[in-house]
Amino acid sequence: MKLDDPVEVIPRTHSVTIRRFRRLGIETIFDFLNYFPFRYENYSLISPIARLQESEIVTIKGTIVSSQNLYLRKGLVIQKAVVADESGKLEVSWYNQPYLLRHFVKGGLIAVAGLAKKFSGQIKLEAKEYDLLPSLESSTVHTGRLIPVYSEKNGLSTKIIREKMFRVLSSLPPLEDPLAAFLSSRKNLVEENKAYREVHFPTTAAELEQARKRLSFDELFFLELSQALVRREWEKTQLRRPFLYQDREKKKLDSFMAGLPFQLTFAQKQAVAEILSDLVLPRPMNRFLQGDVGSGKTVVAAVACYLAHLNGLQSLVMAPTEILALQHFQTLEKLFAKTKLRVALQTGSRKVAKKIIDEPIVVGTHALLEKKVKFRKVGLVVVDEQHRFGVMQRAILKKKGEAAHFLTMTATPIPRTVALILYGQLNLSVLDEMPKGRRPVKTYMVPEQKKKDCYRWICGKIKKDGEQAFIICPLIEESETETMKSLKAAVKEFAYLKTQVFPDCRVGLLHG
Numbered sequence: 152m153k154l155d156d157p158v159e160v161i162p163r164t165h166s167v168t169i170r171r172f173r174r175l176g177i178e179t180i181f182d183f184l185n186y187f188p189f190r191y192e193n194y195s196l197i198s199p200i201a202r203l204q205e206s207e208i209v210t211i212k213g214t215i216v217s218s219q220n221l222y223l224r225k226g227l228v229i230q231k232a233v234v235a236d237e238s239g240k241l242e243v244s245w246y247n248q249p250y251l252l253r254h255f256v257k258g259g260l261i262a263v264a265g266l267a268k269k270f271s272g273q274i275k276l277e278a279k280e281y282d283l284l285p286s287l288e289s290s291t292v293h294t295g296r297l298i299p300v301y302s303e304k305n306g307l308s309t310k311i312i313r314e315k316m317f318r319v320l321s322s323l324p325p326l327e328d329p330l331a332a333f334l335s336s337r338k339n340l341v342e343e344n345k346a347y348r349e350v351h352f353p354t355t356a357a358e359l360e361q362a363r364k365r366l367s368f369d370e371l372f373f374l375e376l377s378q379a380l381v382r383r384e385w386e387k388t389q390l391r392r393p394f395l396y397q398d399r400e401k402k403k404l405d406s407f408m409a410g411l412p413f414q415l416t417f418a419q420k421q422a423v424a425e426i427l428s429d430l431v432l433p434r435p436m437n438r439f440l441q442g443d444v445g446s447g448k449t450v451v452a453a454v455a456c457y458l459a460h461l462n463g464l465q466s467l468v469m470a471p472t473e474i475l476a477l478q479h480f481q482t483l484e485k486l487f488a489k490t491k492l493r494v495a496l497q498t499g500s501r502k503v504a505k506k507i508i509d510e511p512i513v514v515g516t517h518a519l520l521e522k523k524v525k526f527r528k529v530g531l532v533v534v535d536e537q538h539r540f541g542v543m544q545r546a547i548l549k550k551k552g553e554a555a556h557f558l559t560m561t562a563t564p565i566p567r568t569v570a571l572i573l574y575g576q577l578n579l580s581v582l583d584e585m586p587k588g589r590r591p592v593k594t595y596m597v598p599e600q601k602k603k604d605c606y607r608w609i610c611g612k613i614k615k616d617g618e619q620a621f622i623i624c625p626l627i628e629e630s631e632t633e634t635m636k637s638l639k640a641a642v643k644e645f646a647y648l649k650t651q652v653f654p655d656c657r658v659g660l661l662h663g
Contacts, residue, residue: 152322154181161315162322168315171305180319184347186312187366188299191353194264194280195296201238203267203274210264210295211241211276212287218255234261243276260284264294280310292317297353316351330369340365385437388554392462394430394530400461407457410489413586415450418442422451422580426558429578430458430531436556441565442582445589448560449479451582452533453486455558460492460511464530464555468514471536473498474661479535480514487512497524531556536563606652613656622648 152160157179158172177183197210213236221229230245232255243263245251255261265278280293292314301312326344328335335342341349346365353359396404408415408423415423422440429436442448456466468483470476480496487494495503497515509527518524532555559577570579585591597605612618624641641662649658 152180152319152324154179154184154323154326156180158183162318164315168307168311171307174305175307180323183316183319184351186301186316187350188301190300191359192264192279192298192300194294194298197295199238200234200236200241203241203276205267205269205274207267208265209267209276210262210291212236212260212262212284212295213241215255215257215259215261216240217257218252220249220252232261234263241274241276243278245278254283260287262291262294264298297356297359299351320348320351330372338368340368343369382437386434388435390433390435390554393433394458394462394464394556396427396431396458400458403461404454404458407490408454411450411486416447416582416584416586418582418584419447419451419586422582423454425578425580426451426455427458430455430556435554436558437577438558438580439570439577440558440560440580440582441570442560442562443585443592444562445585446562446582447586448535448562448582449482450486451580452558452560453483455531455556456483456512456533457487457490457492459531459556462530464528465510465526466512466531466533467519467526467529468512468533469519469535470514470516473500473516475535476514476516483512483514529555531558533558533560535560610653610656613653 158164158177159169160180161169161183172183175186177186193208194210196207197212198207200211200213203209203211211234213234216233216235218230218232221231223229228247228249230248230251232243234241234243243265260283262282262284263276263278264280265276267274268277269275280298282289282291282294284291293310299309299313299316301307301309303309326347328343330340330343334340340346341361341364343365346362346369349358349362350366353362394400426436426438426440429438440448440451452468456468459466468476468479470479476496476498480494483494492512493510494512494514495508495510497503497508497513497518499516499518502518503510503513506523507525507527513519513526534557609620613620622644624644642660645658645660
């Protein structure tokens with residue numbers, strides 16, 4: 152068995168299980184090894200039956216003396232087995248698993264992990280997991296150790312995943328460690344081979360911690376390595392013609408910024424200076440602009456777009472939703488009103504009706520990625536909320552501009568150190584101050600019992616001060632797209648707010 156083998160090579164694995172693995176994105180043995188447990192059960196205490204104490208979570212090993220199903224009222228079925236070792240006998244019970252008795256053969260050897268409880272003055276074991284054993288010295292998978300618990304998705308039980316993982320680790324030859332020995336030694340890291348075995352079937356809590364440390368280091372190390380390689384390749388790219396930023400362009404850009412209806416903040420000026428210094432280089436810019444909502448990222452991007460226009464090149468501004476794209480379009484139209492620079496909008500419902508879009512600035516959604524959408528000469532690509540787009544989508548967008556400059560914007564508050572790790576191939580600019588006149592953001596957590604008071608306060612703000620309120624419904628299920636379930640929740644909440652909470656106010660509904 153090798154790391155790049157398909158999951159079909161896992162011994163004694165049904166085709167249905169293989170399909171379920173693949174639906175989770177588990178294609179190879181390497182993928183499977185990296186499906187890590189999210190927690191562990193501690194069944195490592197192995198005790199003779201006679202020494203069991205009430206409330207202990209424990210594993211016992213012995214011989215099956217008898218087993219039976221007890222059928223009670225209301226459809227409840229209890230499975231009872233008597234297990235004996237050299238010190239005594241013990242009654243073990245399961246609930247509503249009548250099929251278990253097919254596996255329990257009188258005289259067979261078994262290890263059972265569970266909770267010791269006292270019933271009618273006698274200690275009995277409420278079973279959680281069990282292993283059928285060829286001998287009492289045999290290795291266990293589900294008992295007698297720290298037991299991995301995996302996320303159960305697509306009909307895969309943690310027990311099936313655990314069994315398959317044990318088989319894979321038993322069949323896999325020693326892995327070749329990708330880290331140089333001096334690096335592992337310097338960082339006091341265990342071998343990768345040991346780390347994978349310990350993270351799935353830890354010997355002790357201390358060994359598990361060492362395994363996690365090693366695999367976490369690997370993840371960050373190779374992320375950073377890939378970022379460095381991407382950055383190096385990007386820096387090798389040569390522009391056909393760097394942007395000119397000489398007297399003519401500088402005068403027009405200064406005039407544009409002076410004509411804005413507001414003064415740029417120090418942070419905006421700093422970000423503009425960093426972007427302009429990138430744009431005049433012979434290689435494409437690859438910069439990450441971070442700033443809270445209202446900090447003025449669009450204005451900074453507009454300055455870059457204007458310099459692209461002065462160099463006879465187009466700018467593409469891409470947003471993840473039609474609402475956000477429309478907002479950028481309207482903002483840019485206002486900013487460029489005095490320059491007569493044309494801005495086009497290309498979304499799913501609003502499209503430019505010509506084969507080649509030649510406006511200096513084109514704002515859009517995924518519609519910009521369509522094959523039939525052609526542009527005259529793209530020199531700058533601006534992407535808002537990059538994390539909302541996939542790798543392939545960003546690659547298509549880059550191709551639209553060939554060796555164009557690339558500016559990524561986000562309002563997601565990311566600490567600078569984390570941003571440098573996650574976006575190591577990008578240069579970082581931060582807007583850490585708000586424009587004058589912006590009120591500071593205040594955040595409150597309202598307990599459930601004060602929800603009505605909160606709604607009354609909102610109602611007062613709307614009626615007395617003419618303000619506007621947004622009530623956001625979160626996704627109900629973890630999903631990359633808004634599910635129908637979450638949509639219904641928003642519709643239901645809208646009906647409730649409109650009729651029960653704000654009957655005297657105009658209430659609107661907005662969703663994807």
